[in-house]
Amino acid sequence: MIARNLIRILRECTLPYCHKHNLVRKDTANVERRYGIRVTLPTSDTFTRILGDDWEHIHWYATETDRDVAFDKMATRHGYYRETDTPTQVLEKVSR
Numbered sequence: 001m002i003a004r005n006l007i008r009i010l011r012e013c014t015l016p017y018c019h020k021h022n023l024v025r026k027d028t029a030n031v032e033r034r035y036g037i038r039v040t041l042p043t044s045d046t047f048t049r050i051l052g053d054d055w056e057h058i059h060w061y062a063t064e065t066d067r068d069v070a071f072d073k074m075a076t077r078h079g080y081y082r083e084t085d086t087p088t089q090v091l092e093k094v095s096r
Contacts (some may be wrong), residue, residue, distance in 0.1 A: 033060035035067035037074060038092040045088045058094065067093065 040056045041048050048055065061067040075091055 028062060031062045033062050034096050035062075035064045036060045036094045036096070037067060037071050038094050039074075040090045040092070042088055042090060047088075064095075 036058045038056055038058050041051065043053065059070065061070060071091060071093060077087065081087065
C-alpha cells in the first residue's frame with residue numbers, strides 16, 4: 001500500500017531543474033525550427049585534432065528573431081574567457 005501511494009505521488013510530482021537550458025517548453029516542443037546557427041571551427045584551430053576537421057553543431061530556432069538574438073549572444077565574448085583567450089568558433093546563420 002505504501003509503495004503504491006509513493007508511486008502515485010512520484011508520478012504527480014514535477015521535478016525541479018537547476019539549469020533553465022535543460023527545460024523543454026511543452027508549448028514549443030513540436031514547433032518546426034527553420035532558422036539555425038551553424039557552429040564550426042577554422043581549419044587552423046588545434047581543437048580540430050580532437051573533434052575532427054568536419055565537426056559542426058547546428059542550433060535550431062522557431063523564428064528568425066529568436067535565431068538572431070541567440071546569434072548576437074553567441075558572438076559576444078562572455079566573461080568566462082581569460083583575457084589571453086580568443087575564441088575561434090565560426091558562426092553562420094542558416095535556414096531550411
